[in-house]
Amino acid sequence: MTNDAEAAETPEEAGEAKRPGLVYFLGYGIMAPIARFVFRPTITGRENIPKTGRVILASNHLSFIDSLVIPLTAPRRVQFLAKSTYFTGTGLKGWISRTFFTSIGAVGVERGAGQAAQDALDAGRRILESDSAFAIYPEGTRSLDGRLYKGRTGVAWLALTTGAVVVPVGLIGTQEIQPVGTKGIRIRKVTVKFGTPIDVSTHGSAESGKARRLATDEIMAAIHELSGQELAGVYNESPPAGTLHKIADKVFPRERR
Template sequence: MTGADEEPQDDAAVVSPQRTKRPGFVYFLGYGIMAPIARLVFRPTLTGRENVPKTGPVIFASNHLSFIDSIVIPLMSPRHVQFLAKSTYFTGTGFKGWVSRTFFTSIGAVGVERGAGQAAQVALDAGRGILEAESAFAIYPEGTRSLDGRLYRGRTGVAWLALTTGAVVVPVGLIGTQEIMPVGSKRPRIRKFTVAFGEPLDLSGHGSADSGKARRQATDEIMAAIHGLSGQELAKTYNESPPAGTLHRLADKVFPRERV
């Protein structure tokens, strides 16, 4: 997921999303098998499922602590959720490729190809396509996983999506998922976790998606709601590598750019 993917983007960026698809047999089969098993094994605490609208476009805006978050949210959500994943997960050959393709399809992933281009905007356009199909889309406003457990400042792409499509935003607070699959681990550990779905936010009162001020204020409202659910310490900065070189750091302070 970027804000839509769990890893920071580099020069190899998202350029072309697959066509948005409705959930099919593999998804419902996978969900029907995996969700009950996950609840039985991990014994998660779920709150606020009644806050998720049953129909219409919905953006799940969540904090991001672990790779496993992209599996937890679809399995614990009361409705089908789609998110973005690398297209290589869907194009492998042989038995391994089949397993990868089946698994990511079963949890609602939509493949995106990588290459040079406007990564963030094309990823957002893919999310827009999902929402315009009256579906639910999950996004991490922080942009990438928090390695220190703090909640970082939100990027405004989530607000652009909400204000452009008219979708409501359901804030999601994840607690404890970093203990299931810490950074660098290859196998999940059995640990309890919490998923809290907050009350849906109608952000239309902030103004047009073309307004930077509206996007910033709407994003700050979303992050405040996530913070209320997760209880994390606030970082008050963006979760990204610092600008390289003295001139880049100075320019970033004097002319702060909008993160999408």
Template structure:
């Protein structure tokens, strides 16, 4: 999820009517085996804390985000199948190129979703909920989008809404060095050392219900603190987004700051 939006706080009576997302199928397992074997041979990642990821049940892998390659590194490093959200256009292309894109992203556990603010952001949260309701592992970047300067940005509260709504365990993930494999603006990955750290599981249920903005904010801050402890990144102290344009917009954003997904 890459755009800011308010976490849901209204009527939730219709939640659960959508069928949970099924576990990944044969294409995923075959692709994961092939991609994982090649990636681990070439990049030889250092992986720690795999035992912290529950083997069954809904779990959110909450990670910092430095590069496009992060969405490949996490699934091949985790001890169980992992799904994550990706742009729906990766799955809708035509011809041979579209076939390759569709099968590649399916193979690494991606689930297509429209990206954006407002209803698109809510739809992304709902898709994440369906994945977790199916008892699956779901990878999510609380910062919303990748950090271009290497700093760790403030987390958006959609992750807490998902954890509090589904009862999923949260496992913080620290990625180190992935920005060197595929820097922003490059298309071909480079061979660089990467480290993946899975932190101790976090239960955020004691903060309160998902309808509480305070509970969502506190839970999100604990998750981000755990990620920071794993990566040691400099803290940005702000959300990872372009500053609002226009004087009135800037004033409104300060007076009525929105919660972020």
């Protein structure tokens, strides 16, 4: 490799978001119709998702399968964050993992606190600034008891920083597809509700802690209306479990509550 090649910046280092390519579109084209045929989800409000521009899909979180359900039922390409090790494996297993997560719109980020956490948040910002749709879970990690927990303000920071509209998402029944503590997938009926877009800019700037808190509370109230869950009234402090959502607490660090 030449010195020039070694010095070249990656798109991420240059401040650009990595956009899904052929693998995503082939994977989506195959997986989406199969998933809809097998699980026959009830989907409402798809028309609420803008066809173009910056949009955050902010959802409740009940199961690992949520990160498949949202991209496969949304009417446009959706990206989300996953830990980088899913993309760096070797051999057949590494290829399968990399191909699968790429095909469902995942973007790899490093796990960790401090700078790694900020880098993950910035990765979400770059995705939005490329006029893409970005899915996140404001609760930080999935609910193990089915209640809806208080939202962390990373979602508001992203919306206020990028000017993205927020579409609240209510998932119902996904925990029955893969119950807590199990690895297998069961065929169960699920409901996906996409709510009315929210413009959080009325709350103030991203630098204001009060604005972030008020915006997050508005988003969580909309999610609650869609999902009908019991409110926990506290943050979800459960240790991350599963796969994609293990980095969620790092993406939404405590200081951004």
